[in-house]
Amino acid sequence: MASISTPAATRRRPARPRSIAIVLAALVLAACSSPKIKAPVEDRGGPRAPVATAGGTPGAQGTPGATPAPLGVPEGVKPLPGAENAGKPGFYTVKPGDTMIRVGLETGQNWKDLIKWNNLDNPNVIEVGQVLRVVPPGADPNAVATRGVTAAKVDVKPLDAPRAASGASGVSVASAASTPVALPPAAAATPRDDDDVNWQWPATGAVVAGFDDVRSKGLSISGKAGDPVLAAADGRVVYAGSGLRGYGNLVILKHNSTFLTAYAHNQALLVKEDQTVRRGQKIAEMGSSDSDRVLLHFEIRKLGRPIDPAKLLPPR
Structure with missing residues (x-):
């Protein structure tokens, strides 16, 4: 009968766990005798992108022998x-x-x-x-001028204020601009004292906006298109163009190691870079380039810092 084979089948079942144990033991022995292989390591921080500053060049992280980065x-x-x-x-x-x-x-x-x-x-x-x-190689950057300047009174008038004797002013300015300046060809353009500059007004119009160290950084002088813009002192043209946003057609003069002047919003530039100019020489014509009205924006900078031109220009 079929019931006779049942005990035999029941007796074979305990042998299965023993066979599994033998197989596992063989696998362990094989693993111990085989070469060790490292498993890949998961970087849970994600890919490490180089830290870049504006315009900076990223480099390899932790490169052996690399020069330490500055503080x-x-x-x-x-x-x-x-x-x-x-x-x-x-x-x-x-x-x-x-x-x-x-x-x-x-x-x-x-x-x-x-x-x-x-x-x-x-x-x-x-x-x-x-x-x-921003200083010449070998120059002492701490050697700066400390002499003060005397303030002058400047009347600020609205832009639409009437200009008294505008015709006469225009004639006198034109003649002054065309009159040769009797100065020796050398030395006169560079005063012995960098603060000792013979200043004059760059235009004859009324001052319609005063100095503001944060916004305007100079004086706004009214006029009409084509009015002459004059060099405020002897100097050399270090820039003439329209590449500085907010200034329009711009002339920058360097007078010595201390002072620069800037003349902005012109309709025409009459000088070129590296040209030597004299006090009172016509360097541009007033206009409204990069401005909503005709005016001259005039700056004086001492060691690069804007200062109130009214402290240097002669009283009117």
């Missing part, structure tokens, strides 16, 4: 040019929107000199955070 620069990120000089006197850290022309205006230097002092291959490419030398 404040993340490990593995290539420091920007001149980063080791950040915050030192005589150096300037590039801000968003800066150009070499603006850096020159902000530091009181000729932008072409800045290019040479910093060995820039392409002056059109500067990076936010880059640090530029």
Whole structure:
């Protein structure tokens, strides 16, 4: 009968666990005798993207033998040019929107000199955070002028205020601009004392907006299109063009190692870069470039810092 085979089948069942144990033991022995292979490690932090500053060049993380990054620069990120000089006197850290022309205006230097002092291959490419030398190599950056200036009274009039004797003023300005200035060809353009500059007004119109250290940084002088714009002192043209946003057609004169003047919103420029000009010489014609009205925006900068022109210009 079929019931006779049942006990035999029942007796074989306990043998199965023993067979499984033998197989597992064989696998363990095989694993111990085989070469050790490391399992892949999962980086739960996700891919590590290089930390980049504006215009910065990312680098490899933890490269053996790499030069340590300057203080404040993340490990593995290539420091920007001149980063080791950040915050030192005589150096300037590039801000968003800066150009070499603006850096020159902000530091009181000729932008072409800045290019040479910093060995820039392409002056059109500067990076936010880059640090530029803004004093001549070997110069003492702490040697700055400290002499004060005497304030002069300036009447600010509305833009639509009537201009008294405008015709006569125009004649006198034109004749002054065309009259040769009797100065020796050398030395006269560079005073012995950098604060001792013989200033004059750059235009004859009324002052319609006074100095504001935050916004205007100069005086706004009214006039009509084509009125002469005159050099406020002897100097050299360090910029003539329209490459500085907000200034329109602009002329910048460098008078000595201390002072720059800027003449903005002109309709025509009558001088070129590197040209020497004399006090009272016509350098531009008044206009409304990059402005909503005809006027001359006039700045005086001492060591790059805007100062109130009324403190230097003679009383009217």
